[in-house]
Amino acid sequence: MEFLVRTENLLPVDTSDEIREKLRAAERERAMELREAGILKRLWRVPGRNATIGLYEAVDPAALHDALTSLPMWKWMDVSVEALAAHPQERA
Amino acid sequence: MEFLVRTENLLPVDTSDEIREKLRAAERERAMELREAGILKRLWRVPGRNATIGLYEAVDPAALHDALTSLPMWKWMDVSVEALAAHPQERA
Amino acid sequence: MEFLVRTENLLPVDTSDEIREKLRAAERERAMELREAGILKRLWRVPGRNATIGLYEAVDPAALHDALTSLPMWKWMDVSVEALAAHPQERA
Amino acid sequence: MEFLVRTENLLPVDTSDEIREKLRAAERERAMELREAGILKRLWRVPGRNATIGLYEAVDPAALHDALTSLPMWKWMDVSVEALAAHPQERA
Amino acid sequence: MEFLVRTENLLPVDTSDEIREKLRAAERERAMELREAGILKRLWRVPGRNATIGLYEAVDPAALHDALTSLPMWKWMDVSVEALAAHPQERA
Amino acid sequence: MEFLVRTENLLPVDTSDEIREKLRAAERERAMELREAGILKRLWRVPGRNATIGLYEAVDPAALHDALTSLPMWKWMDVSVEALAAHPQERA
Amino acid sequence: MEFLVRTENLLPVDTSDEIREKLRAAERERAMELREAGILKRLWRVPGRNATIGLYEAVDPAALHDALTSLPMWKWMDVSVEALAAHPQERA
Amino acid sequence: MEFLVRTENLLPVDTSDEIREKLRAAERERAMELREAGILKRLWRVPGRNATIGLYEAVDPAALHDALTSLPMWKWMDVSVEALAAHPQERA
């Protein structure tokens, strides 16, 4: 099943560039793994914000939770999840 | 998977008692079928309102959608759904 | 550019089945045309509601507006649009 | 009577792993006691968040308050409580 | 247990004076019965609005629900209920 | 005149137990004085939260303000006040 | 004591000009009486809306309620009231 | 001074095409007059909605109110106005 996931990244402004870069690289790497696993399907930026909207696929909300909390930035993120129902136009 | 479902019943106040009773009886009957099918697991009233909170189980959001829209009162209901993730304390 | 579009369908409950079916068929037909034109890319239902979340692509907000208002149900729909920025992970 | 209880855990991100684990273990232990006492009946995670939704039973709101404040994480939690009314379908 | 109950009276503006007066008299009579039964303890008006704030006592939310829905104006009222916990300063 | 007063206590979580207890004792003492003066008439806890709902009586909003700000915890409290109008049912 | 009072006038759009004018004239007349009685002290329009913000003075919320409900337009108005406390800078 | 003005057009869906077109033409004509008078400076559509965002200039809020209420669609519009302060970067 698919989920719409919003994240706001609340990493403190005074985080050192070094830590920030390390986190970003690790985040990107983990995101790529989630893409390869077919869990992260699309990702957009909310323009002007350190925030994203993503389309995820997981067997159930618990599996999605595990995927999201595996992101290195997760503990600084405010996340909200919306379960999506397949639309009859796309239920082939 | 489990869902928390809130409903507000917006049936117009001036609906005749006859129609209202017919709808209520049909609603109750369909709800009982959903219970027997293991889809509707618990149901509460929001005190003071013509509103309910329910615990549902369905294979995915589309199946839940089909169950909810099968309720005779559905077209007068404002419904909101929240997907629940199993908690590790209960994932035995 | 891509947009996230939410719709709530507020067609009055007492609309006759005939009109409702006619509108639904016309809506589906127009949606299919928008798919073929590459404007409507994905569509989901908000579980429990007569509402959708869609992923659209259009050259600009005015073009998106024209696409949305071309839907036969549009005048009964409450629509909200969110412009999405491509994420660096996907800007290859 | 039953209550729906939402919690958001606001434990600071920079809490040491040691303290965090100690608190989690203590929290789990206390939660298990509340389960055995029939106070905590069900617990879910809000997917993507350090947050829960729980179904509790207590003789009155003051007893529920005492149960919730007995949780070791309570002082970092933002809690909201909703009293549930038994639904006629379930009042046997 | 005690509850704080807010009501907004949404009786249509164009209701005839005759019906309105009949409803008001019946409402007042039923409210007086609830006072005598110890269920309605205090009642205030929200200044400027056709709205009230009341302090109720009932054995549980279902009993409160039954009391509120016994009011002749109930079906035109938007009601919200908040369960109150006894404060230690008053639990003597 | 009567007022409904909500308070959320935002005393930092890391306040030492000693200071916390001193403040609680002083708070309780001042609350008792306000009760004796007929200003604080009822007090409830919002279940699950470090928050209260109180029924106050004061000659005017400025007198209420002075009473509330005399509470030792006041500077950590988020307070909201609602003026109540006597209801005709109780205006004897 | 003084109150800040907001009103939104929800008179239906299709009200005939004749009734609308009669109501407006009656409203203005009653407002003038409230000014002369020292109850209505200032009145502004919310620009762009059929809405006002007013500064009222009354002995208590019940007296304010009586003044507001004496306005001929009251039953079509959505009103919200905020009790104001005299500021020490102005308590001479 | 400049104002940001949002409008939502709530003209009933079942308004006849004839009336709708007459209103639209009149609206457009009046808008053009406001442009020529230097009152309406820019106008955008909120994509997907029958709504606009406009940049207006008027000597004061009362003059803006008079301009907005001169629009033939005004009585069906929900309008909100925000006063803008010149920014030092543009105060030459």
Added chain:
Amino acid sequence: MEFLVRTENLLPVDTSDEIREKLRAAERERAMELREAGILKRLWRVPGRNATIGLYEAVDPAALHDALTSLPMWKWMDVSVEALAAHPQERA
């Protein structure tokens, strides 16, 4: 033109009494100057809060902004401004 101005004072709770008193005295002095200049016309307290509602007059929003930012407490204040339109009843 007149403005309704709300302020919430967010000065940290742990500010020393000395600094707090210095700021308060300076604030009061500047407020008095704004009164004498005819800019600050009325000031109220929001009962129970470290917050005010004020009636200001200034030639335009930029002049109001300059007046508000001249207050020594301004940088700790959360301020919201509402432009008021003269009401025909008071446009003599």
Added chain:
Amino acid sequence: MEFLVRTENLLPVDTSDEIREKLRAAERERAMELREAGILKRLWRVPGRNATIGLYEAVDPAALHDALTSLPMWKWMDVSVEALAAHPQERA
């Protein structure tokens, strides 16, 4: 395409004057570059707040995002963006 952009500047109150001035100068310089590039078209202050409303033009939301994040103050700003659709009155 054009965007309406709101910013709230959350730079901590205790930032030194030196850093603050350096940031402001750099912000102004970068803003001027964005004006010259035709990206920042208008800028207003929200009266009473350290906040702005701006009218921007960019080829798409990603380009707008890049422009906004190039502002030296960006990491302290809470930004929200609204995509604007050209209005037929201005599509010449």
